[in-house]
Amino acid sequence: MRIVSLFGALMALTLITPAVSAADNTDIELLRTAIEDLRADYDARIAELERRLEVAEQNAAQASYAAQSPAPAQAQSSGQAAFNPAIGVVFQGTLWGIDGPGTESEGFAVGETELIMNANVDDKFAAYLTAALAFEDGASELEIEEAWVETTALPAGFGARFGRMASGFGYLNAKHSHQWDFADLPLPYQAFFDGRYVDNGVRLTWLAPTDVYMELGGEILQGEGDPSGLAASTVFANVGGDVGSGGSWLAGGSYLERDNMASLTGAHFVWKWSRDGNWKDRNFVFQTEYFDYGDVGVDGGWYAQAVYQPFERWRFGARADGLQTDADDPRRYSVMFDWSNSEFSRLRMQFTQDRTGTENRNEWGLQYIHSIGAHGAHSF
Amino acid sequence: MNRLITALLLCTLPLAVNAEIRVFACEAEWAALADEIGGDLVESFSATTALQDPHYIQARPSLIAKVRRADLVICSGAQLEIGWLPALLQKANNRKVLPGNDGYMEASSFVLRVGATADVDRSKGDIHPQGNPHIQVNPHNMTAVARALSARLSKINPDNTDIYDANLNNFIIEWESSMARWEAAAASLRGKRAITHHKSWEYLLGWLGIEEVANLEAVPGLPPTAAHLSQLTAQFLSGGADVIIRAPYQHGKSSEWLSKRTGIPAIVLPLTVGGTDGATDLFTLFDDIIVRLTRAMDDA
Numbered sequence: 001m002r003i004v005s006l007f008g009a010l011m012a013l014t015l016i017t018p019a020v021s022a023a024d025n026t027d028i029e030l031l032r033t034a035i036e037d038l039r040a041d042y043d044a045r046i047a048e049l050e051r052r053l054e055v056a057e058q059n060a061a062q063a064s065y066a067a068q069s070p071a072p073a074q075a076q077s078s079g080q081a082a083f084n085p086a087i088g089v090v091f092q093g094t095l096w097g098i099d100g101p102g103t104e105s106e107g108f109a110v111g112e113t114e115l116i117m118n119a120n121v122d123d124k125f126a127a128y129l130t131a132a133l134a135f136e137d138g139a140s141e142l143e144i145e146e147a148w149v150e151t152t153a154l155p156a157g158f159g160a161r162f163g164r165m166a167s168g169f170g171y172l173n174a175k176h177s178h179q180w181d182f183a184d185l186p187l188p189y190q191a192f193f194d195g196r197y198v199d200n201g202v203r204l205t206w207l208a209p210t211d212v213y214m215e216l217g218g219e220i221l222q223g224e225g226d227p228s229g230l231a232a233s234t235v236f237a238n239v240g241g242d243v244g245s246g247g248s249w250l251a252g253g254s255y256l257e258r259d260n261m262a263s264l265t266g267a268h269f270v271w272k273w274s275r276d277g278n279w280k281d282r283n284f285v286f287q288t289e290y291f292d293y294g295d296v297g298v299d300g301g302w303y304a305q306a307v308y309q310p311f312e313r314w315r316f317g318a319r320a321d322g323l324q325t326d327a328d329d330p331r332r333y334s335v336m337f338d339w340s341n342s343e344f345s346r347l348r349m350q351f352t353q354d355r356t357g358t359e360n361r362n363e364w365g366l367q368y369i370h371s372i373g374a375h376g377a378h379s380f
Numbered sequence: 381m382n383r384l385i386t387a388l389l390l391c392t393l394p395l396a397v398n399a400e401i402r403v404f405a406c407e408a409e410w411a412a413l414a415d416e417i418g419g420d421l422v423e424s425f426s427a428t429t430a431l432q433d434p435h436y437i438q439a440r441p442s443l444i445a446k447v448r449r450a451d452l453v454i455c456s457g458a459q460l461e462i463g464w465l466p467a468l469l470q471k472a473n474n475r476k477v478l479p480g481n482d483g484y485m486e487a488s489s490f491v492l493r494v495g496a497t498a499d500v501d502r503s504k505g506d507i508h509p510q511g512n513p514h515i516q517v518n519p520h521n522m523t524a525v526a527r528a529l530s531a532r533l534s535k536i537n538p539d540n541t542d543i544y545d546a547n548l549n550n551f552i553i554e555w556e557s558s559m560a561r562w563e564a565a566a567a568s569l570r571g572k573r574a575i576t577h578h579k580s581w582e583y584l585l586g587w588l589g590i591e592e593v594a595n596l597e598a599v600p601g602l603p604p605t606a607a608h609l610s611q612l613t614a615q616f617l618s619g620g621a622d623v624i625i626r627a628p629y630q631h632g633k634s635s636e637w638l639s640k641r642t643g644i645p646a647i648v649l650p651l652t653v654g655g656t657d658g659a660t661d662l663f664t665l666f667d668d669i670i671v672r673l674t675r676a677m678d679d680a
Contacts, residue, residue: 048571123480126470152475152478153475154473154475155475157448157473157474158473159473205473206473207444207445207448207471207472207473208448209448209449210445211442211445211446211449212442212445213441213442213444213445214445215471238441239441240440240441240442240445241441241442241445242440242442245429245431248438248440248441248442249441250441272438272440274438276429276431276432276629277428277429277431277432277437278431278432278433278436278629279432279433279436279437279438280433280435280436280629281433281629281631312603313603341602342502342505342506342601342602343436343463344502372502376466376467377439377462377463377464377465377466377467377468377470378439378463378464378467379439379467379470379471380438380439380440380441380444380467
């Protein structure tokens with residue numbers, strides 16, 4: 001702008017005085033410098049005044065906004081779309097290789113793609129849906145993983161949930177695969193539930209009005225693969241608290257009874273630590289579960305794992321898991337490290353030595369977990 | 381004399397012993413404000429400390445237990461606590477404090493938020509579509525939230541409305557005279573330029589008329605990268621910024637690195653009560669912020 005106008009002025013000068021002497025040229029130069037100096041000075045002053053005005057306006061706006069009571073709502077959305085539930089999708093996949101006696105295979109597996117939706121239904125209910133999209137035997141499958149409704153308005157610390165849900169039995173059972181610290185579930189979950197224990201039924205929980213966290217709960221469930229009726233039930237209890245400014249713990253016990261099957265008793269303990277409780281920086285998680293199974297042949301199972309994040313983004317973990325059978329005690333040992341660019345993306349490398357067979361088998365895997373859309377807060 | 385003492389005891393005892401309202405604050409500044417407005421009638425608890433990044437908190441059992449018994453949950457809102465507060469509310473089985481009820485309030489909904497955007501794309505980092513949630517560092521905002529909090533406490537506990545009103549008035553009078561003092565002390569800061577670690581200080585800088593010229597984080601919420609820091613070094617080697625600001629919970633490495641190469645002083649400012657030894661309540665929080673800022677600029 002400035003260049004254009006100066007150029008215009010010079011053009012005008014040239015037109016008026018066709019013959020310009022060397023002396024005139026110096027005068028013009030001086031004049032131009034003077035004008036530019038003046039302009040720069042004014043620009044700076046105006047900028048300063050504008051900034052002052054802006055600050056004054058901002059403070060005045062805050063003050064007048066504050067004076068209004070009640071404050072007007074901001075960012076109001078309207079229309080049917082405003083009632084859309086929170087929707088999130090989690091993408092997972094693994095590149096894996098198995099190396100052992102008689103078995104040598106490798107491949108790429110796209111894991112379950114989780115579709116998660118949730119919202120309040122009204123002032124008394126909230127609903128939640130997780131559907132897993134998977135490729136199995138060359139075909140795409142859509143499986144309803146969880147679909148439940150829960151109460152939000154029961155008094156006295158009670159809460160109820162009904163529908164298809166991950167049971168409150170154990171600790172890891174309620175966690176979705178994208179929350180696991182290792183690419184696969186520990187042996188007892190694989191042996192006793194063939195994954196997680198998800199079933200149809202009703203749950204009631206009660207939270208004690210104490211400073212120490214104390215939750216009691218129970219479920220009546222259909223019993224996997226038993227369409228005849230209510231064939232399974234659980235009871236569980238969790239307690240937890242803090243230690244110092246950076247430590248926190250959760251301990252619990254649970255009991256599962258299923259028709260025509262032996263009962264299963266579980267115990268778990270979780271310890272989380274971060275310096276001053278600042279989780280983003282450095283943190284540590286230890287978790288262990290033990291299962292007692294009253295079946296002939298299999299007595300129980302266990303796992304223990306520790307994951308350490310020495311600095312932002314990087315985590316390193318180790319896990320041991322095993323079963324107790326009459327014949328022997330099959331075990332596995334795993335190590336992993338993962339890198340999270342943000343809380344929405346994670347790349348993981350895992351190595352597992354499987355000693356469940358007669359000879360050791362080595363497995364390695366590269367895993368990705370990426371999530372888009374709304375992502376619910378993770379429980380402890 | 382004895383009768384007088386008994387009368388005094390009768391007056392003070394019920395208030396001192398029985399806090400009527402349990403306030404669960406997501407951040408320390410709201411716990412401190414609840415103490416100012418509620419006095420002995422409230423028992424406040426802060427879920428986070430000034431040494432913790434409030435974006436990243438574990439939904440710990442102890443916090444669920446606190447929410448279970450709370451009469452009022454007050455948080456900054458604008459999605460600051462989106463990673464953990466919903467999990468607490470879901471597990472706590474306490475209908476009083478769920479969003480939409482009297483027992484739940486988001487402080488940032490009572491002030492004019494800056495930086496609200498419809499351009500929500502996670503490639504741009506940790507975006508808050510409803511605007512910057514770190515509203516507590518402009519004292520004008522604190523006045524607005526104080527009014528809202530007093531009104532809310534009166535609604536939950538109407539028997540003590542008079543006390544909440546009186547406490548609010550006392551607070552506002554003292555707060556406004558303090559603001560005048562702070563603004564006078566910070567007059568020399570007007571027009572200065574600051575580099576900040578994260579966009580935590582927009583409201584403070586806006587209030588004091590300090591220009592934010594750069595962030596250490598290239599993408600909000602993600603750690604500063606080496607490439608971005610060297611670019612900042614080149615950009616500010618020959619001036620252009622007067623101070624580098626970070627919060628106590630942010631790593632000092634990046635700001636110290638840039639400070640060493642450019643000569644711009646790097647300082648820690650308390651983002652909330654407890655962030656520094658001096659910031660013991662809301663008043664000393666701003667005292668300390670102004671002292672630290674002016675000292676850094678004077679040295680420069």
